[in-house]
Amino acid sequence: MQPTPPIRKATVAMYTGAALTLVAVLALVVDQSGGGLARHLHDTYPGRAPGWLSMTTASIATYLYALYGAGFVLWLWMARKAGKGTRRVRITATAAFVVGSVLLVYNFTQPHPLMVTATGALPCLSGLAAVALLWAGRSTRKSVTA
Numbered sequence: 001m002q003p004t005p006p007i008r009k010a011t012v013a014m015y016t017g018a019a020l021t022l023v024a025v026l027a028l029v030v031d032q033s034g035g036g037l038a039r040h041l042h043d044t045y046p047g048r049a050p051g052w053l054s055m056t057t058a059s060i061a062t063y064l065y066a067l068y069g070a071g072f073v074l075w076l077w078m079a080r081k082a083g084k085g086t087r088r089v090r091i092t093a094t095a096a097f098v099v100g101s102v103l104l105v106y107n108f109t110q111p112h113p114l115m116v117t118a119t120g121a122l123p124c125l126s127g128l129a130a131v132a133l134l135w136a137g138r139s140t141r142k143s144v145t146a
């Protein structure tokens with residue numbers, strides 16, 4: 001089945017989301033190389049033991065790397081399925097967008113550096129575009145031929 005123009009545009013949005021996820025990873029790497037997360041935690045929670053600071057920094061970094069890694073793989077998988085015209089990708093992309101948005105709101109409530117959280121928000125914008133395109137009236141074969 002050949003994908004419709006909105007589905008092709010959604011596929012591009014998904015590949016863009018994967019690229020923006022890599023930008024978020026790069027921002028995290030740059031932040032960590034400069035000690036930004038550790039410094040931010042030290043400023044947010046003064047007087048904590050150095051062991052606590054190291055453990056918390058490692059835990060947050062691990063969480064963010066795992067989140068970005070899973071997101072990147074999911075973006076590529078969804079883009080491939082959408083490019084093939086698979087209908088179920090609408091539900092998957094919508095669910096991924098909702099979960100990603102909830103995690104984004106959660107991340108803004110946590111003591112992460114603003115640059116890291118803000119760049120982590122960029123893939124959600126692609127997700128919004130992809131979901132809107134996937135659910136557009138002209139994205140189905142029936143509505144194109146009708």
